[in-house]
Amino acid sequence: MSKVPEEGGCPKDNFHLKPPTGTKRRTWGLVVTGVVGGSLLAVYAVTTPFITPALRRVCLPFVPATSTQIENVLKMLHSRSGSVVDIGSGDGRIVIAAAKEGFQAVGFELNPWLVWYSRYRAWREGVHHNTSFFMLDLWKVSFSQYTNVVIFGVPQMMLPLEKKLQTELQDNTRVIACRFPFPHWIPNHSTGEGVDTVWIYDSQTFKKANRECLKPTKGHAVGH
Numbered sequence: 001m002s003k004v005p006e007e008g009g010c011p012k013d014n015f016h017l018k019p020p021t022g023t024k025r026r027t028w029g030l031v032v033t034g035v036v037g038g039s040l041l042a043v044y045a046v047t048t049p050f051i052t053p054a055l056r057r058v059c060l061p062f063v064p065a066t067s068t069q070i071e072n073v074l075k076m077l078h079s080r081s082g083s084v085v086d087i088g089s090g091d092g093r094i095v096i097a098a099a100k101e102g103f104q105a106v107g108f109e110l111n112p113w114l115v116w117y118s119r120y121r122a123w124r125e126g127v128h129h130n131t132s133f134f135m136l137d138l139w140k141v142s143f144s145q146y147t148n149v150v151i152f153g154v155p156q157m158m159l160p161l162e163k164k165l166q167t168e169l170q171d172n173t174r175v176i177a178c179r180f181p182f183p184h185w186i187p188n189h190s191t192g193e194g195v196d197t198v199w200i201y202d203s204q205t206f207k208k209a210n211r212e213c214l215k216p217t218k219g220h221a222v223g224h
């Protein structure tokens, strides 16, 4: 005799029935797909910000400064005051080192993971009150308000950056270039060796040189 379903739809005995093996397999399939898909998505989200710099017009990848490089930067900040900005601040190590020396230190960085990590590091090292990290493109912000500008860039960006800083910076600014110097500016000083070399450029010097360059030379009348 066949069972008549009780109110609610299911025969009582169905509670003791095992799910058919097909359903079990489908559930496992869904779990595996979810785990694999989720993991791939997480890997994609984490790695993309590190890979995309290679696709930009100026490829500026994340290469952290060495401790000697940081020491050299700090040496060049000796006797300076005010603010420090690191253009492309990576994991925040230069910003944090400058903050520990008492500077109000700021980092601009495109990679969101590095920005969040820098904020966490600054908090852990007790300098969150005098550090700020912005997730912004260095080509789209002005650095005119800073008294010390640090850049650890790549050779192909140094010329456009030189032009940008030449027009933006005020007269009392010091620019510190790590590993790669600017192409036209004459450094006021340099320290370190090889990959740890840093050069300093005082804006008064490069602005004066630029004004002299633009002056009409004797014998060449202006307006002709």
Ligand SMILES: C[S@@+](CC[C@H](N)C(=O)[O-])C[C@H]1O[C@@H](n2cnc3c(N)ncnc32)[C@H](O)[C@@H]1O
Residues within 6 Å of the ligand: 053, 060, 061, 062, 063, 064, 065, 086, 087, 088, 089, 090, 091, 092, 093, 094, 108, 109, 110, 111, 114, 136, 137, 138, 139, 152, 153
């Ligand atoms: C060579 S690393 C230097 C990191 C850090 N300044 C240091 O010395 O440890 C350059 C950094 O610039 C970042 N970057 C690349 N393009 C950028 C852009 N357009 N605006 C802001 N940051 C950028 C990269 O993500 C990378 O972290």
